[in-house]
Amino acid sequence: MAESDSRPIVSLRDVHKSFGKVEVLKGVSMDVPKGGVVCIIGPSGSGKSTLLRCINALVPIDSGSIRVADFDVHLLTTDKDRLALRREVSIVFQQYNLFPHKTALENVMMAPVYVLREPREQVRERAIALMKKVGLAAKQDAYPGELSGGQQQRVAIARSLAMRPEVMLFDEVTAALDPETVKEVLNTIRELAAEGMTCMLVTHEMRFARELADTVYFTDGGIIVESGPPAELFDRPKVDRTRAFLSQIL
Amino acid sequence: MSARASPSTDLPVLLPDAARLARRAAAERRTGSPLLSLRAEHGFALFAVFAVGCGIAQAQAGADQPSILATIWKWTPLLLRGFVFNLAISFVAMAVGTALGVLLGFGLLSPRRPVKRGAWLATNFFRNAPWLVLLFYCMFLLPFQVTIFGVTIPLPDWVKATLGLALPVMANVAEILRGAMQSIPTAQWESAASLAFSRRQTLWMIILPQCVKRMLPPWMNLYAILTMATVLASIVGVNEMMTLTRQALSAENRPGLLLSFYSYVLLWFFVYCYPIARWTVRLEARYAVNV
Numbered sequence: 001m002a003e004s005d006s007r008p009i010v011s012l013r014d015v016h017k018s019f020g021k022v023e024v025l026k027g028v029s030m031d032v033p034k035g036g037v038v039c040i041i042g043p044s045g046s047g048k049s050t051l052l053r054c055i056n057a058l059v060p061i062d063s064g065s066i067r068v069a070d071f072d073v074h075l076l077t078t079d080k081d082r083l084a085l086r087r088e089v090s091i092v093f094q095q096y097n098l099f100p101h102k103t104a105l106e107n108v109m110m111a112p113v114y115v116l117r118e119p120r121e122q123v124r125e126r127a128i129a130l131m132k133k134v135g136l137a138a139k140q141d142a143y144p145g146e147l148s149g150g151q152q153q154r155v156a157i158a159r160s161l162a163m164r165p166e167v168m169l170f171d172e173v174t175a176a177l178d179p180e181t182v183k184e185v186l187n188t189i190r191e192l193a194a195e196g197m198t199c200m201l202v203t204h205e206m207r208f209a210r211e212l213a214d215t216v217y218f219t220d221g222g223i224i225v226e227s228g229p230p231a232e233l234f235d236r237p238k239v240d241r242t243r244a245f246l247s248q249i250l
Numbered sequence: 251m252s253a254r255a256s257p258s259t260d261l262p263v264l265l266p267d268a269a270r271l272a273r274r275a276a277a278e279r280r281t282g283s284p285l286l287s288l289r290a291e292h293g294f295a296l297f298a299v300f301a302v303g304c305g306i307a308q309a310q311a312g313a314d315q316p317s318i319l320a321t322i323w324k325w326t327p328l329l330l331r332g333f334v335f336n337l338a339i340s341f342v343a344m345a346v347g348t349a350l351g352v353l354l355g356f357g358l359l360s361p362r363r364p365v366k367r368g369a370w371l372a373t374n375f376f377r378n379a380p381w382l383v384l385l386f387y388c389m390f391l392l393p394f395q396v397t398i399f400g401v402t403i404p405l406p407d408w409v410k411a412t413l414g415l416a417l418p419v420m421a422n423v424a425e426i427l428r429g430a431m432q433s434i435p436t437a438q439w440e441s442a443a444s445l446a447f448s449r450r451q452t453l454w455m456i457i458l459p460q461c462v463k464r465m466l467p468p469w470m471n472l473y474a475i476l477t478m479a480t481v482l483a484s485i486v487g488v489n490e491m492m493t494l495t496r497q498a499l500s501a502e503n504r505p506g507l508l509l510s511f512y513s514y515v516l517l518w519f520f521v522y523c524y525p526i527a528r529w530t531v532r533l534e535a536r537y538a539v540n541v
Contacts, residue, residue, distance in 0.1 A: 086444055
């Protein structure tokens, strides 16, 4: 953990969310300090991805509160406010979702140029630096269709970073990748964390979670079953459900 | 994403064909109308009919009459002038229809219910009405001139006919646009939103550019269909190729010219539409792999 502020940068209180009759989140609370790295693990359908989507207002919540930096996310009503929030919180998706009609570099440049309205030349320089940072300097003129999954995912990370967010959300970013390319993506995230970026990851990479996270949350059935430092949660889980889950996958 | 175009059969022998058929089915779903499948063989067959027609007519011709080919050659400049008129009608109808169709297509996807409903009604009415009926409707219900702010603009028959043909084009373009926009994964919207793009920016910078590529093949297909439909204008008296052919035939007043002349007209349309159809198929195949 880098310089950790006393006030958490992300703070969730008793967040509830239903899709129709299915209650996906049943009162989730957590705090993430600035520069902190948080991993959320748990079985599929336990609401992990929804949780991340709630944090940058892609999904509106039913009750509870979410505070990110200076935004009360649950109180944002206009599109304009939501867009302002998303400049601070960026999300990287499992399926990369790059824009297929633009080159890798253009993908990285688009949002700063058109959303932040920064001068194109400056953005270009920064984008080239970001591409170098994720190890894809040679691929900047390639189209997403010409890149491997791992490369696309790293471009997606660079694209998010170009917005200079305060918080990065990673939604199972390695789930669609083959084992070899997982490593290159995880290395990129590792570097980010080392630089003090606040990261929240939904992941199935337990080894990675253990190595990188300050706090690991285990979710199941829409609630946080157990949380704690990785050494504790992985080695001495207190709750049976956690133990059962870990014994399945470790 | 490639899964969409991937063949759905477990039998390896069927794979080459399955891939082709799946692609075609996907294309037709996008187009909303069957893809024109003009092939070179069709051209040869057409030419054969033309040759036989000429042969029969030649056999019936008197000794003092000029040969069939010479007769056709004599009329060709006039017929081609008519053909160029057909093409002009097709260009204008396509341009007008596309412009209106894009607007109507946005209407189809509008989040506002009344707009959506209205656009849906218009699209379905004009897509499903017979083209000839729309043509008659425009011919006889539009005035021969309109006066706007004291300026009188004449509406000649061909303008009205073009408008009549633009209506079904409009509805089909709207449907093509809707199909293309819905074929863009919603993840693209989500991804753009997460990067703080507004809805409007997302539409113009991210969704529509991807649509253009997907719309091009069905749009070209529609154009080829429209070109062939321009001869309908002959029924309402526009001086295009069919009308002129009929006039040429009555001027010649010789038996047996019918088959050769009309297959000659068909040949011209084939020569024009065949490259478009081939190109459409090529683009379809390329985008099916690439998208």
